[in-house]
Amino acid sequence: MSVGFSISYLSSNCHMWLLLSLALFHLCVSDQKSHDALCMEGERQALIRFKHDLIDEADRLASWAGEKSDCCKWVGIVCNNITGHVREIHLTGPYIGDAVTYKEMKELLKQRLGGHLSSSLLELKQLEYLDLSCNDFNWIQIPGFIGSLGKLRCLNLSESNFGEMIPPQIV
Known part of the structure; x- marks a missing residue:
């Protein structure tokens, strides 16, 4: 028994x-997605200010809007899934090769971002990666504040028409 x-x-x-x-x-x-962290409110506001200083003729950053929208779901933004901090910004413009017609080149040029880089990026304390390559910043100087982005490990500004001098804060 x-x-x-x-x-x-x-x-x-x-x-x-x-x-x-x-x-x-x-x-x-x-439903793993429902457990992902939302972006930090201060960082969302910083990205909105960053966008405000950019020229975006093609409206590539149309998703960067709304008082309650989650910036971690915006085009070009990558966040830490646990903390919600912005880790990466990928805003590469289109590469214009040699074998394009004038009409195609004109359309591709409209896709490029321009304007100024806002110091609001300094509020992205966990930013590790910033790619603004293949855009057109009309030969403005690279802002020295970029050297103060303490966690930044990768900065790509190639083919973006920045001024020739690299600020000593970045080197």
């Missing part, structure tokens, strides 16, 4: 552990 009792007890215990394991697994994998 004691052997039957212990087998029955072990069997129900195994079922309980199996159900618990399945429940935990379901919590971990179900």
Whole structure:
């Protein structure tokens, strides 16, 4: 009788552990997106100010709008999924090769961003990657404040028509 009792007890215990394991697994994998962190409000505002100083003829940054929108879902923005801090900005413009017609070149040039780089980027304390390559900043100087982006590991400003002098804060 004691052997039957212990087998029955072990069997129900195994079922309980199996159900618990399945429940935990379901919590971990179900609707992962709903558990992602939203962007930080201060960083969203900083990106809005950054956008305000840019010239965007093609409206490439149309998703960068709305008082309640999640900046982590905006075009070109990558956030840390746990903290919600902006980690990367990818705003590469189109590359204009040699084999394009005048009409194609004109259209591609409209796709390029221009204007000025706002110091509001300094509010993105976790920014590690900034790519503004292949845009047209009309030979303005690279702002020295970029050297103060403490976590920045990758900066790509190539083919973006910045002034020739690189500020000493960046070097």
